[in-house]
Amino acid sequence: MKITVVGSVALDTIKTPFGKIDDALGGSATHFSTAASFFTPINLVGVVGSDFPSEHLDFLSSRNVDISGLEINPEGETFRWEGYYEFDLNTAHTLDTKLNVLSTFEPKIPHDFKNSECVFLANIDPDLQMQVLDQVFSPKLVVLDTMNFWIEHKKDELIQALRKVDIAVMNDAEARELCQTHSLLEASRKILTWGPKTVIIKKGEHGVLMFTENTHFAAPAFPLEDIADPTGAGDSFAGGFLGYLAKSSDLSEPNIRKAVVYGSVMASFNVEDFGLNRMKRLTQEEIEFRYSAFKEITGF
């Protein structure tokens, strides 16, 4: 299955205790697409400004990402995020956010993308997420990610959007805030009542939990020697997760577990270097090797 993703394409300026990168290619749709492209072709829908370097377009195209849905808005600049991390790499500190062309973005799904069987609604305004779903023909699998901003400012709309998706993905703090409970089990049960058949909760260095009505799955994070830059880990997770699911076309619970592990594998690579640097030199062999290592570290 081909995946259509709608989300942000950004230029990121990031500082961590291990280095710095300026105006690097980033954004939720970018990290997702890059990770997912190791498994299946991607249709990307988003917006950039007239300042967006053509080399980034070339990179995405080279990764099997169809960018015909990436609008280039000649009247504005690309979305920019600037932030830093301290030694506790779990928390991103935002220094500056310039929405630029993203502030007026209205996703238009190209005709060729409308029959996508698989749709990823990356972290954008839940109203836009619903606009996307209004434009696509009956996809087999819809996955939604979100963030604290929408939970705080558009909670009702977010819950409306959740009613229309198969799998909800968010991090632990977001699930707790959305459901007003410290218990991730309780939070997941609540989200399941809204519509999704599967809830996936990302816990950063503590791995991932997956809940369905009757099953529970826990995957650890891969123990890494060096983490350079956690930016995009969540979207890389989603890319590996959905990329594997789309490639295998098997939506059984056991296969969704495998997809969670592939997601964790892709996230673990993404954080090893700044921006997309690690993904640019990643090989299929490395992915399979780390997947096997995940089996080894969890078996008993």
Next chain:
Amino acid sequence: MKITVVGSVALDTIKTPFGKIDDALGGSATHFSTAASFFTPINLVGVVGSDFPSEHLDFLSSRNVDISGLEINPEGETFRWEGYYEFDLNTAHTLDTKLNVLSTFEPKIPHDFKNSECVFLANIDPDLQMQVLDQVFSPKLVVLDTMNFWIEHKKDELIQALRKVDIAVMNDAEARELCQTHSLLEASRKILTWGPKTVIIKKGEHGVLMFTENTHFAAPAFPLEDIADPTGAGDSFAGGFLGYLAKSSDLSEPNIRKAVVYGSVMASFNVEDFGLNRMKRLTQEEIEFRYSAFKEITGF
């Protein structure tokens, strides 16, 4: 193998958002012994005061715990801890600590305990932990737990004690503080260089990591409906872990993994009710059922 444990026996007063308990039987050696007693007989070495209720002695004896090494100091009162937890049950807030008879405690290992093949040095002064090791004859397996107080006040002595043990157990914050690094992988590698062949890092609701020179194992925590009182979770983990190892007499790496899971099982039961209430009504069948559930939630 029979286990000799040296640690605290306490009377705990605990408040959580889910209730309160006064002067309940607690302490590291108590929680450890109770959990371990489901697997193997225990020799307990510790001290209590003249105020210690005889019903608690009866309870320990009923659990297959030999209390002939539990000194009753007629000149003082039992160690008391009072604390509370907020909705984030990961952090204990201490309201009052009265060391009482624990402040002058010098562990004396009864002659019958000296040939124990398995020794657990629960969280006490590392100087006392070394005194214990001076008194026992060549045990096959020595496991040590500690806490931030000793890391901050007796770091050199703690590292000396670590040189003499086979397995070090501590929580994530303690490992980070002891090794002055945020990376648990790096911290574990450092601890391994001091002597232990295995390092186990407890992460509360995020499960447990185990490191040896060449292997790594990650176990999640069991997803619980209700957590009433986290006190003693770490010691219950150690009790299930070492109890299973001692019972099976198999110190291979695959069997140590199983022991980690049994430890996680016992910790998950312990937190379901206040003090030792859940352990008092726990059955072998429930333990085996939850062990199977752990296999189910981690397999892929």
